[in-house]
Amino acid sequence: MRARGGLAPEDNDKYAFEPFAVTVDLAVLTVRAGELEVLLVERGQEPYAGRWALPGGFVLPKESAETAARRVLAVETGIPDLSRLHLEQLRTYSEPDRDPRMRVVSVAFAALLPDPPEPHGGGDAAQARWLPYGSVGPLAFDHVRILADAHERVGAKLEYTCLATSFCPPEFTLGELQRVYETVWGAVLDRPNFRRKVLATPGFVAPVPGAARLTGGRGKPAALYRAGGATALQPPLLRPPSEGRPS
Amino acid sequence: MRARGGLAPEDNDKYAFEPFAVTVDLAVLTVRAGELEVLLVERGQEPYAGRWALPGGFVLPKESAETAARRVLAVETGIPDLSRLHLEQLRTYSEPDRDPRMRVVSVAFAALLPDPPEPHGGGDAAQARWLPYGSVGPLAFDHVRILADAHERVGAKLEYTCLATSFCPPEFTLGELQRVYETVWGAVLDRPNFRRKVLATPGFVAPVPGAARLTGGRGKPAALYRAGGATALQPPLLRPPSEGRPS
DNA sequence: CTTTTTATAGTCGTACTGACTATTACTCGT
């Protein structure tokens, strides 16, 4: 490569760059029945044929990575309603050997979907499925690491943002909200304290005014809430201390 | 583009992808004399000739983005000692029109350097300089946004990590450490409270054992400290509440 | 109608923080 002399990359007359393939990979998480689940697709071709992988695809010439992520999710998994999808850039994985065949730089996203809809593979023989987070085996490429990074990021964001409501349907009980925290964190929280904290945070949740009660099964019916306008949680709602969590 | 059928991007036999240029851009921050400064280079060519821009460059075929970032910083600014550089991936900017000439996807990094060394432009006519953060005018491309994102990220990380020591020389006083916080946050902190908080956090700082005093000017000499082993700050050290800060 | 289950209400002690005041140990100007 020619010496570039302290200029921004776009300066080089000769455009002495190596073209890369740019893709997006999505770690889509949901909570169903108190379990954390991941949306995976089965690979039909080598390498890693038969392995599960994160949904992903190429970024098209006129797309941003964010646009590509939404398109890929719609096309590959056939999920119809992406209006309540929370999509957030995670980081970019660019190790030279992450794809054995060619140079692929992948912009990874963490995504959350409430009320997990049933996916269907988008065309060929590939299938798309929700799999429990704890039971994913080895994935294709570096997708295990991407998935772990996404899990860690989401867990951390639950602490200091109101993101948890993105896992919930439009109206939810505080018990459901608490189960989101417990499922993502893999920890048990004290119910009265959780309740006190959520209700004391202005704008986290807002009570549904009307006949604001609903019963799903046993026990006393719970009041219904919607997501409030707030996005930040101040002070944060910290997960109980545990070992082996990266800082 | 051919229908891809729910497979990972690498599956397509025809490799129906558009090649992109992949670059890195670096927002390198430092604190000097109580002021936040950014490392910028002056562009010599169109577009944005004469404008200041973040240092950046192409990712080479056998490099990861992280490797490229370190190389670019060494080559473009001639800074000799990068051993104490804190480098952290910020996010990837991929809007299709961010470079008027071609499709460029840029992986942006936030970086911190203590004891700002004098940079020298790396070859051509370009110059590299530290400029006060508050006085940067319009930058080339979307670099203003990248810089603002880096600033916000660093400010947020000061709250819940021990990152502030990355702005300090190997041995520093608590006053210097406090000035890092005040400079990045643009806020004034109470000295006794700051001191109490820092010393109460195990592993944040460790006193220098020997003749642990040094005087830089007026006032009572301060004890010297080194960075401790901890990386996380628990509970966090929150910036004083202010308006207009994104969540 | 008792047990089980879940939601809700409230208590108590500790830890942390913001807002202070006081004291010590230097330098500088005169």
Next chain:
DNA sequence: ACGAGTAATAGTCAGTACGACTATAAAAAG
């Protein structure tokens, strides 16, 4: 030599938040 100024360090005090509880209410299941 001495007082003013400056910065570091020590400590107080009240309010808030949080962890660990106990207690009560309202439903379903047996």
